[in-house]
Amino acid sequence: MTRITGFRSSAALLAVLMIAMGGTPFRPAFAQGGAQPEPAKLLEQADLSRNGWETYEVVTVIRNYQDGELKDEGSFDTYIKGADRTLVKFMNVDVKGQYLLMLEDAMWIYMPNTRKPIRITPLQRLLGNASNGDVARTRWAGDYDATLKGEEKVDGVGCYVLGLTARSEGATYNRVELWVRKEDGRPRKAEIYLSSGKHYKTIFYDSFGTVHGRLLLTQMTIIDRLREGSTTTMTFTGYTPREIPEKWFNKDYMEKLR
Amino acid sequence: MSRAGGTPDPGTGTFVRAGALWTALLLCAGPAVAQDLDYRISAVDEATAWRLNSSSPFNARNLIVPQPVRGNTGTVDAAIGFGVLSTSLGFTAVASDIQRPDYRFDVRELALDLSIGESWDLLAGRKILKWGTGYAFNPTGVVEPQRSPSDPTDRLNQNDGRNLVSLTGFVGKSSFTAVYLNDAEYAHSRLTWGKNEIALRLYTFIAGLDLSLVGHYREGDRLELGANTSYVIGDNLELHGEVLGKKGTSMLYHAILGSEEPAQEFTSFPYSATADGSREIFCKLLAGGQFTFNGGLNVALEYYHNQEGLSAGEWKRWMNFVKFQDAVQRGAVAVDPALVTPSRLNLLWSLLTLSPRGTMRDYLFLRGAYAEDAWSCEAICFMNVADGSIALIPTLTWKASQSLSLYARYTGYIGSNGSEFGSLFTTSALGLGIGVQL
Numbered sequence A: 001m002t003r004i005t006g007f008r009s010s011a012a013l014l015a016v017l018m019i020a021m022g023g024t025p026f027r028p029a030f031a032q033g034g035a036q037p038e039p040a041k042l043l044e045q046a047d048l049s050r051n052g053w054e055t056y057e058v059v060t061v062i063r064n065y066q067d068g069e070l071k072d073e074g075s076f077d078t079y080i081k082g083a084d085r086t087l088v089k090f091m092n093v094d095v096k097g098q099y100l101l102m103l104e105d106a107m108w109i110y111m112p113n114t115r116k117p118i119r120i121t122p123l124q125r126l127l128g129n130a131s132n133g134d135v136a137r138t139r140w141a142g143d144y145d146a147t148l149k150g151e152e153k154v155d156g157v158g159c160y161v162l163g164l165t166a167r168s169e170g171a172t173y174n175r176v177e178l179w180v181r182k183e184d185g186r187p188r189k190a191e192i193y194l195s196s197g198k199h200y201k202t203i204f205y206d207s208f209g210t211v212h213g214r215l216l217l218t219q220m221t222i223i224d225r226l227r228e229g230s231t232t233t234m235t236f237t238g239y240t241p242r243e244i245p246e247k248w249f250n251k252d253y254m255e256k257l258r
Numbered sequence B: 001m002s003r004a005g006g007t008p009d010p011g012t013g014t015f016v017r018a019g020a021l022w023t024a025l026l027l028c029a030g031p032a033v034a035q036d037l038d039y040r041i042s043a044v045d046e047a048t049a050w051r052l053n054s055s056s057p058f059n060a061r062n063l064i065v066p067q068p069v070r071g072n073t074g075t076v077d078a079a080i081g082f083g084v085l086s087t088s089l090g091f092t093a094v095a096s097d098i099q100r101p102d103y104r105f106d107v108r109e110l111a112l113d114l115s116i117g118e119s120w121d122l123l124a125g126r127k128i129l130k131w132g133t134g135y136a137f138n139p140t141g142v143v144e145p146q147r148s149p150s151d152p153t154d155r156l157n158q159n160d161g162r163n164l165v166s167l168t169g170f171v172g173k174s175s176f177t178a179v180y181l182n183d184a185e186y187a188h189s190r191l192t193w194g195k196n197e198i199a200l201r202l203y204t205f206i207a208g209l210d211l212s213l214v215g216h217y218r219e220g221d222r223l224e225l226g227a228n229t230s231y232v233i234g235d236n237l238e239l240h241g242e243v244l245g246k247k248g249t250s251m252l253y254h255a256i257l258g259s260e261e262p263a264q265e266f267t268s269f270p271y272s273a274t275a276d277g278s279r280e281i282f283c284k285l286l287a288g289g290q291f292t293f294n295g296g297l298n299v300a301l302e303y304y305h306n307q308e309g310l311s312a313g314e315w316k317r318w319m320n321f322v323k324f325q326d327a328v329q330r331g332a333v334a335v336d337p338a339l340v341t342p343s344r345l346n347l348l349w350s351l352l353t354l355s356p357r358g359t360m361r362d363y364l365f366l367r368g369a370y371a372e373d374a375w376s377c378e379a380i381c382f383m384n385v386a387d388g389s390i391a392l393i394p395t396l397t398w399k400a401s402q403s404l405s406l407y408a409r410y411t412g413y414i415g416s417n418g419s420e421f422g423s424l425f426t427t428s429a430l431g432l433g434i435g436v437q438l
Helices: A008-020 A039-047 A132-136 A251-256 B010-028 B312-330 B337-353
Strands: A055-066 A069-081 A085-090 A099-103 A106-111 A116-120 A125-127 A144-154 A157-166 A175-181 A187-193 A199-211 A214-224 A230-241 B037-052 B070-082 B085-095 B102-116 B120-127 B162-171 B174-182 B185-187 B190-192 B196-206 B209-218 B223-233 B237-247 B281-292 B298-306 B362-372 B375-384 B390-399 B404-414 B426-437
Touching (some): A039 A144, A039 A157, A039 A175, A099 A251, A116 A251, A116 B237, A144 A175, A251 B162, A251 B174, A251 B196, B312 B337
Antiparallel strands (some): A055 A069, A085 A099, A099 A106, A144 A157, A175 A187, A187 A199, A199 A214, B037 B070, B037 B426, B070 B085, B085 B102, B102 B120, B120 B162, B162 B174, B174 B196, B185 B190, B196 B209, B209 B223, B237 B281, B362 B375, B375 B390, B390 B404
């Protein structure tokens, strides 16, 4: 049985090395000087704000509010390796021992009382308005095709507006409109639509912080458009680059994790 | 352990060699294995009131197998992990008579789990392993403890692990597992070995499809071969299936199944493996799926077929026999008084045909679940397709805090006289429970 633990000292060392090597998270990836930016590049740029490293660990705290009142709170340790592998460890006492695994387009949940991984869909809710995919799928570029729809200001900040349509089966949502800041490619806002066309969620990418020399998303807010007054915040702390064994992302290994 | 004369017990050498092997493996265990203590404790107490089925042919006047009408079950389960060692300790207190509660302590699981390098894992001890993809039924769950489809999550922690040694190799998105099992028991200072079992599984994830091939052989029984799979379509729909087959079966069947004459009494144990030499393929099949609505409602539906179960004709013959014995016990038919006691024994024997996982061949399972804030509700419907009888189990849960939850669980058995669920010992049960997690 493997216990999941952090390798914080090596992570710090890695961060120092990256800073020493001059690594910067937001190199301009889109065209300069008035030319139209490439939508795919904008999407990759937006992804960088949640994925500072190829393999890393981050703590996600989800708070669910109804009419401004805190109704529920959950904490999750998230282990991410590459674009298509994520392991989520549930930390709350009532769901202790529970794991969510994302591999390519597929997701499984392991619950200690059922003792086996169960295949689930990305749309199933994890907590509040946050779907499994909101926690486990952290990259837009692999999941969506993007088109540039124009430019708009959000809260006075100039943004490109991207239209995203799901490319992979595992994409959390069918259709997304994404606003990315012209200045540095960070995401600012997303509107989520169901395949029926119904407006499902609005997501605001609220704050970013510098972690190990990289500017990374630290909080986002999800507003449920189907349930009035329902809001969920997701905060991300403890970003730590680390090596993660390959077998942790094998479905059969889930029962051995703790 | 050695014999009185000092001659080593033949088993001693085996244990010494096994000990040396374990020591070597422990020394080779991967450094990634941490030695931190990890625990999860859950306690559940459930008070239940049952309504007896006065027309049940199995239990005339509640005298054949007396059933309680009120009871309380309390369980504490402590899952503890430390380094390569994991265990689950269970304590159960059952009281149908509050003056005379029955206590039980179980080592539900106790196993060593070693990572050998990056790719191999060795597990040895008592452990619950589950291999199926189904929710309520698992034909390919050949290594798992028997459980009830009416309680798929084992809410009272009643399932125990099995004694096994398992070796698993991980290669990318695939894995290979070989398991040796033996339901050996140690009691009264004596170890009694069970039958040897071997199970193999090859699992892979390819093009979005979960696919496992399973093989299982139990000493003296048939080789079973099967497969299970699951797949997700779009945002909402998950599909899964399992199949397991074997040639012939060593399942024991009541002699009355081959007779049209219900008014008879057997003087010796009436069960035998009548299909032992059969060349027929006995197949267990599961097809199911779950759909999650955009509002959060999750609905799961499964169809289960078990060729080892009773056909409608066999059920009818068996039920007519049971009804005859019931009539004898109730005094509804006139028989020689000397036959009343053997009739009672025949009725008890006949109950061995009943299985909590379904006695007949075809079943439907339907589950709906929804959660909103601190409230969650679940409704399970387990239906015998042949006679239309159902077990209906709605549960309402209120989570008072992250550590404390309260629930109410109703079980209703609905069906005509002589149907599977309409003939059970009880017609309904209401349970009120409290769960604590630490």
